[in-house]
Amino acid sequence: MYLTLIEPRVSExxxxxxxxxxxxxxxxxxxxxxxxxxxxxxxxxxxxxMIILKTNVEYVAQIYFGKDVEVKTWVKKIGNSSLELYEEIHQEGRLCVIGTAVYVNFNLQTQKSEPIPNDIRQELELHLYENIN
Structure with missing residues (x-):
């Protein structure tokens, strides 16, 4: 899992x-x-x-200013040239958001997808979340 801490801003x-x-x-x-x-x-x-193909966001609970949030990102599935992510946002230990995203490894010059290199695939496998329905 990749973990990112965010401090909500007043403007948000x-x-x-x-x-x-x-x-x-x-x-x-x-x-x-x-x-x-x-x-x-x-x-x-x-x-x-990394070219995004699809995102989905489910709002589970409200998030408030003044309390940090944790963004947790897992790899749900690794394909030949694409990967699907499973994401959660938590505040004070409470699940607030569930998200998914699909990305493709894309070559801008040829305008075609490319296989995910083995070294990147190995790193992604370290962050697999196997228990998603």
């Missing part, structure tokens, strides 16, 4: 006092930064590899 709080639902996908993406680094160690967009 909406008029009813909780973190706005449009903020959550941004936080989930922040939890993927270590995965992006695997595919693109130089952190440049010139040779970016």
């Amino acid at each position: 709080t909406d008029g009813v006092g909780h973190i706005n639902n449009t903020t959550i996908p941004i936080w989930l993406e922040a939890g993927r930064n270590k995965l992006f680094k695997l595919f693109n160690p130089e952190d440049t967009f010139h040779d970016w590899k």
Whole structure:
């Protein structure tokens, strides 16, 4: 599992006092930064590899300003050129958000997907979450 801590900002709080639902996908993406680094160690967009195909977000409980959140990211499935992620956001030990995302390893120059390299696949396997329904 990859773990990312986020300190909610005042600007992310909406008029009813909780973190706005449009903020959550941004936080989930922040939890993927270590995965992006695997595919693109130089952190440049010139040779970016991770192209998002699909996301899903389920809001389970409200999140509030003033209390840090944990973004937990697991690898749910590894395909030939794609991977599916399972993600959770927790605040004060409470599950608040469940998310999934599907990415493909993509070559921008050829505009085609490419197999996930073995060294990256081995690292991803360390973060598999096997018990997802």
